[in-house]
Amino acid sequence: xxxxxxxPPWALASRTALMRPSAVRDILKLTQHxxxxxxxxxxxxxxxxxxEALQRASQRLWRHRARSxxxxxxxxxxxxxxxxxxxxxxxxxxxxxxxxxxITSGSQQGLDLVGRVLIExxxxxxxxxxxxxxxxxxxxxxxxxxxxxxxDAHGPLPTALQPxxxxxxxxxxxxxxxxxxxxxxxxxxLVAAARASGVPLIEDDPYGGLWYDTPPPPxxxxxxxxxxxxxxxxxKVLAPGLxxxxxxxxxxxVDSLGRLLVRAREGxxxxxSSLSQxxxxxxxxxxxxxxxxxxxxxxxxxxxxxxxxxxxKRHLPAxxxxxxxxxxxxxxxxxxxxxxxxxxxxxxxxAGVAFVPGAAFQVPGTxxxxxxxxxxxxxxxxxxxxxxxxxxxxxxxxxRAHGG
Amino acid sequence: xxxxxxxPPWALASRTALMRPSAVRDILKLTQHxxxxxxxxxxxxxxxxxxEALQRASQRLWRHRARSxxxxxxxxxxxxxxxxxxxxxxxxxxxxxxxxxxITSGSQQGLDLVGRVLIExxxxxxxxxxxxxxxxxxxxxxxxxxxxxxxDAHGPLPTALQPxxxxxxxxxxxxxxxxxxxxxxxxxxLVAAARASGVPLIEDDPYGGLWYDTPPPPxxxxxxxxxxxxxxxxxKVLAPGLxxxxxxxxxxxVDSLGRLLVRAREGxxxxxSSLSQxxxxxxxxxxxxxxxxxxxxxxxxxxxxxxxxxxxKRHLPAxxxxxxxxxxxxxxxxxxxxxxxxxxxxxxxxAGVAFVPGAAFQVPGTxxxxxxxxxxxxxxxxxxxxxxxxxxxxxxxxxRAHGG
Numbered sequence: 001x002x003x004x005x006x007x008p009p010w011a012l013a014s015r016t017a018l019m020r021p022s023a024v025r026d027i028l029k030l031t032q033h034x035x036x037x038x039x040x041x042x043x044x045x046x047x048x049x050x051x052e053a054l055q056r057a058s059q060r061l062w063r064h065r066a067r068s069x070x071x072x073x074x075x076x077x078x079x080x081x082x083x084x085x086x087x088x089x090x091x092x093x094x095x096x097x098x099x100x101x102x103i104t105s106g107s108q109q110g111l112d113l114v115g116r117v118l119i120e121x122x123x124x125x126x127x128x129x130x131x132x133x134x135x136x137x138x139x140x141x142x143x144x145x146x147x148x149x150x151x152d153a154h155g156p157l158p159t160a161l162q163p164x165x166x167x168x169x170x171x172x173x174x175x176x177x178x179x180x181x182x183x184x185x186x187x188x189x190l191v192a193a194a195r196a197s198g199v200p201l202i203e204d205d206p207y208g209g210l211w212y213d214t215p216p217p218p219x220x221x222x223x224x225x226x227x228x229x230x231x232x233x234x235x236k237v238l239a240p241g242l243x244x245x246x247x248x249x250x251x252x253x254v255d256s257l258g259r260l261l262v263r264a265r266e267g268x269x270x271x272x273s274s275l276s277q278x279x280x281x282x283x284x285x286x287x288x289x290x291x292x293x294x295x296x297x298x299x300x301x302x303x304x305x306x307x308x309x310x311x312x313k314r315h316l317p318a319x320x321x322x323x324x325x326x327x328x329x330x331x332x333x334x335x336x337x338x339x340x341x342x343x344x345x346x347x348x349x350x351a352g353v354a355f356v357p358g359a360a361f362q363v364p365g366t367x368x369x370x371x372x373x374x375x376x377x378x379x380x381x382x383x384x385x386x387x388x389x390x391x392x393x394x395x396x397x398x399x400r401a402h403g404g
Numbered sequence: 405x406x407x408x409x410x411x412p413p414w415a416l417a418s419r420t421a422l423m424r425p426s427a428v429r430d431i432l433k434l435t436q437h438x439x440x441x442x443x444x445x446x447x448x449x450x451x452x453x454x455x456e457a458l459q460r461a462s463q464r465l466w467r468h469r470a471r472s473x474x475x476x477x478x479x480x481x482x483x484x485x486x487x488x489x490x491x492x493x494x495x496x497x498x499x500x501x502x503x504x505x506x507i508t509s510g511s512q513q514g515l516d517l518v519g520r521v522l523i524e525x526x527x528x529x530x531x532x533x534x535x536x537x538x539x540x541x542x543x544x545x546x547x548x549x550x551x552x553x554x555x556d557a558h559g560p561l562p563t564a565l566q567p568x569x570x571x572x573x574x575x576x577x578x579x580x581x582x583x584x585x586x587x588x589x590x591x592x593x594l595v596a597a598a599r600a601s602g603v604p605l606i607e608d609d610p611y612g613g614l615w616y617d618t619p620p621p622p623x624x625x626x627x628x629x630x631x632x633x634x635x636x637x638x639x640k641v642l643a644p645g646l647x648x649x650x651x652x653x654x655x656x657x658v659d660s661l662g663r664l665l666v667r668a669r670e671g672x673x674x675x676x677s678s679l680s681q682x683x684x685x686x687x688x689x690x691x692x693x694x695x696x697x698x699x700x701x702x703x704x705x706x707x708x709x710x711x712x713x714x715x716x717k718r719h720l721p722a723x724x725x726x727x728x729x730x731x732x733x734x735x736x737x738x739x740x741x742x743x744x745x746x747x748x749x750x751x752x753x754x755a756g757v758a759f760v761p762g763a764a765f766q767v768p769g770t771x772x773x774x775x776x777x778x779x780x781x782x783x784x785x786x787x788x789x790x791x792x793x794x795x796x797x798x799x800x801x802x803x804r805a806h807g808g
Contacts, residue, residue, distance in 0.1 A: 010602065044475075062458070070643035118416065141671060241477065257414065268542070
């Protein structure tokens with residue numbers, strides 16, 4: 001044997017068989033070439049990034065805190081940033097101490113850490129059907145038995161929470177992919193059921209600031225902080241490239257679960273970029289008005305949402321249905337019985353439009369018929385006139401495939 | 405039951421029992437208060453950060469690539485940065501294509517990803533004794549059976565590589581904690597044994613640029629790229645707060661192992677900070693002379709190493725031994741037979757000096773007697789005059805505890 005022979009394939013961990021590729025990212029790769037109008041990704045509109053304010057904050061950062069921004073830092077995050085998160089929660093009447101806050105690299109990493117410390121291989125976790133596909137990816141290496149969460153018109157059912165489930169995961173505000181927002185009564189019932197069953201409720205809330213009609217009800221963690229792990233993110237309200245989010249640990253579990261989460265974080269990647277953390281901190285200390293910024297982002301997205309709604313009404317054939325979302329980034333559009341949106345995707349890309357088929361969001365091992373006739377359309381990346389053209393292209397493909 | 409009652413403790417994943425706290429980070433917390441001179445951490449000297457060059461690069465970044473620096477990016481990293489890493493490997497005569505390169509959040513995350521795709525619970529992995537404690541933390545959640553790698557005076561033995569081991573992990577250049585650098589012949593023998601046994605060799609090389617006498621031999625991955633996963637880092641040569649490193653996948657496994665690593669990355673945290681990646685890229689595109697910068701860093705650390713060596717000679721009692729390291733950041737100091745450096749640590753901190761006891765680096769489940777009589781002393785954080793005072797304090801504690 002010499003160094004020119006191929007090496008026999010290395011043995012892979014059996015968990016790799018559970019690690020599915022991300023349909024969204026595969027589609028994104030296809031759409032980077034040529035004139036495809038993408039309704040697939042959840043990329044925030046870059047026009048909404050507060051570039052000038054960040055540039056000014058950056059200038060001050062290099063003068064006043066360069067060494068901290070370049071040095072190793074604590075695994076739970078820069079203390080002043082943890083304080084800011086705790087204070088911000090307090091504005092909603094939800095008392096959070098900085099010790100409960102763990103700064104993460106996006107809420108995606110929060111899901112990985114939660115999976116690390118709570119999921120036991122082969123034991124059940126409860127997931128909405130359909131659910132955020134990034135959560136499926138984050139949880140997969142920890143090898144849970146995924147159970148679809150039964151639901152009614154008001155959202156996931158409290159009665160589905162049962163002792164023995166390692167966690168129950170949901171996106172209460174403007175869910176990805178359905179856009180659904182949970183009402184106050186259902187939130188209260190879910191939190192009570194979580195407490196009664198002893199199942200940790202994982203509340204993933206990247207979209208709470210993106211409401212277009214009225215603000216969403218209070219977070220479930222504010223109803224009963226001891227029953228919920230809450231995940232938040234700067235990705236949608238500031239910029240995703242910073243890779244910053246946060247995790248709020250129940251107050252009575254800071255010394256147990258909280259310590260384990262920080263220990264898990266040390267092994268994963270030590271800590272989030274000090275540069276990103278200090279840049280956001282400098283921005284906030286400079287008096288950046290996040291609420292005014294968010295109002296601008298909402299105004300932009302509200303117009304895009306309305307343009308998408310109008311385009312769907314204008315172009316889609318009969319038999320396709322949707323509910324205009326009250327916030328977030330996505331329309332969830334349902335086709336006629338028996339249709340399979342995944343089968344339409346290649347023709348759509350040929351026609352110059354991309355979307356994510358509903359099947360990408362189904363809980364593994366479940367039947368995709370209901371979810372498979374749906375598709376997720378993002379309205380935050382394209383301008384209104386592009387949204388109209390994208391939906392026009394999409395409609396012509398659907399008409400050819402399914403009539404109408 | 406109401407919301408004021410404590411929630412019963414949540415069931416934790418059994419893997420959490422394997423997740424040990426980091427002794428180094430616990431010690432760092434103790435030493436943040438008061439006048440403790442710390443030889444414990446591996447914090448690079450902030451005087452060595454190229455702050456002015458980064459500040460200039462940052463100004464250009466905000467003008468020319470702000471949107472990319474704030475937006476979501478590819479999970480395998482910004483393409484131009486992957487090209488730079490591949491080119492840099494090529495300068496050593498090691499042909500690497502950008503497709504082999506995965507940008508990670510420090511080489512620490514490279515270890516987490518490698519563990520994710522290669523380690524099977526309960527199956528053996530081979531680790532140097534003593535080994536980098538961050539690797540112990542990264543691998544722990546994947547629940548391997550850790551085997552100590554038998555060694556002779558030239559380093560870990562090639563004969564220890566045996567079919568069935570899921571991976572063999574080592575730091576060839578200026579190992580953490582021992583400072584040992586592997587010779588060319590041992591590297592070749594290890595690579596040949598890895599190829600013959602089919603065991604993936606994980607070559608972790610954060611310190612290769614930090615040589616003080618002569619450059620280290622070529623990386624093992626350059627000897628047989630198909631037998632080795634190579635990990636590199638910007639933490640020691642530029643700044644750790646950026647949280648940037650890289651992983652080099654064997655060329656023939658880009659479409660198998662490489663894809664799985666990227667998929668693992670998506671689930672972990674999507675990608676590294678776009679801001680950090682574009683800042684480093686802007687710095688490099690602006691013509692920053694990394695080699696000249698490294699020469700300055702080396703000159704600083706060389707002086708600190710020599711100061712530490714002199715201080716050890718000046719102050720340590722008889723019976724304590726060390727080898728002056730040819731690179732890296734650490735002295736590994738061995739005490740008399742039967743001594744236990746962990747037992748000395750509280751008295752040392754009381755005396756105003758901190759170090760990491762050898763036991764922190766032992767392979768779990770092995771006997772700590774040999775490793776436990778050692779301690780790791782970092783020389784890169786303190787100035788030469790502080791190093792002398794720190795060692796003087798340390799010596800007085802050791803003298804009281806062990807005589808001499």
